Amino acid sequence: xxxxxxFNKDYIPNWLAYAGYALLSIVAVIAIPIMFQxxxxxxxxxxxxxxxxxxxSNAYGTGLTDMNMSYNYGKIALFxxxxxxxxxxxxxxxxVGCGIVKQLVQVSADLMHDFKTGHLTLTSPRSMLVGQAIxxxxxxxxxxxxxxxxxxxxxxxxxxxxWKAPYALIFRNMAxxxxxxxxxxxxxxxxxxxxxxxxxxxxxxxxxxxxxxxxDYVPLPTAMAVPFLVGAxxxxxxxxxxxxxxxxxKINSKExxxxxxxxxxxxxxxxxxxxxxxxxxxxxxxxxxxxxKFTPGS
Numbered sequence: 001x002x003x004x005x006x007f008n009k010d011y012i013p014n015w016l017a018y019a020g021y022a023l024l025s026i027v028a029v030i031a032i033p034i035m036f037q038x039x040x041x042x043x044x045x046x047x048x049x050x051x052x053x054x055x056x057s058n059a060y061g062t063g064l065t066d067m068n069m070s071y072n073y074g075k076i077a078l079f080x081x082x083x084x085x086x087x088x089x090x091x092x093x094x095x096v097g098c099g100i101v102k103q104l105v106q107v108s109a110d111l112m113h114d115f116k117t118g119h120l121t122l123t124s125p126r127s128m129l130v131g132q133a134i135x136x137x138x139x140x141x142x143x144x145x146x147x148x149x150x151x152x153x154x155x156x157x158x159x160x161x162x163w164k165a166p167y168a169l170i171f172r173n174m175a176x177x178x179x180x181x182x183x184x185x186x187x188x189x190x191x192x193x194x195x196x197x198x199x200x201x202x203x204x205x206x207x208x209x210x211x212x213x214x215x216d217y218v219p220l221p222t223a224m225a226v227p228f229l230v231g232a233x234x235x236x237x238x239x240x241x242x243x244x245x246x247x248x249x250k251i252n253s254k255e256x257x258x259x260x261x262x263x264x265x266x267x268x269x270x271x272x273x274x275x276x277x278x279x280x281x282x283x284x285x286x287x288x289x290x291x292x293k294f295t296p297g298s
């Protein structure tokens with residue numbers, strides 16, 4: 001009751017939300033067609049009309065499952081704008097439209113997460129919104145600079161390099177598919193996709209209806225799908241991490257249940273923070289003395 005009372009005392013007026021969204025929409029309608037000539041102004045209007053509907057669905061689903069599915073909602077926009085743009089402008093229009101909708105849908109779910117945290121920690125929702133605005137303004141400066149640093153320091157997008165950028169290739173190919181239709185797909189691609197879709201549904205049904213003693217041996221389709229998207233290096237990281245968690249749980253289950261999230265967060269943050277000095281070393285043409293790489297046997 002105390003949390004509810006504290007959270008509801010800082011009321012954010014609806015007119016502020018509507019006015020803010022309208023103002024940002026106008027800015028986007030003017031600025032984005034200037035940045036990307038292939039994107040017409042009315043594409044941006046449609047994206048901003050489409051985003052709140054998808055954003056509500058995504059925020060609701062994220063609250064239920066803790067999985068932000070904004071990428072999938074962005075793909076809806078990608079196919080719409082890619083087909084609308086046609087052969088001349090479709091690929092760029094689809095990717096930009098996807099980026100607009102995905103980001104708007106994603107931030108709505110992230111904001112709900114933050115409000116939930118604010119409710120638990122007795123934080124003023126108004127101060128949280130101010131913090132979000134400050135963070136967004138900082139991101140408008142920091143994110144492009146970070147991208148330029150990576151782009152200059154590393155070979156981004158090279159399929160044989162370390163920074164493969166697999167999602168970039170996937171989304172570009174989806175935009176091409178939206179422009180050209182099913183004729184652009186490789187042979188038997190549609191059949192394979194339908195088969196794996198049915199396979200994943202079947203595995204989920206098995207996990208739901210099999211007795212518990214057999215259920216634990218059925219793999220998670222989502223966990224199986226991730227390495228196909230991001231590459232084997234992620235799967236190896238997850239496998240090693242899972243083995244550490246398994247051993248820790250066997251040694252001291254109570255301690256592992258409490259500390260595994262903190263230790264895992266430390267590893268992830270440490271790996272992310274190291275990217276900055278690593279990029280500086282790369283700009284200075286300094287290469288590491290040891291490198292482990294998995295290559296085909298041939």
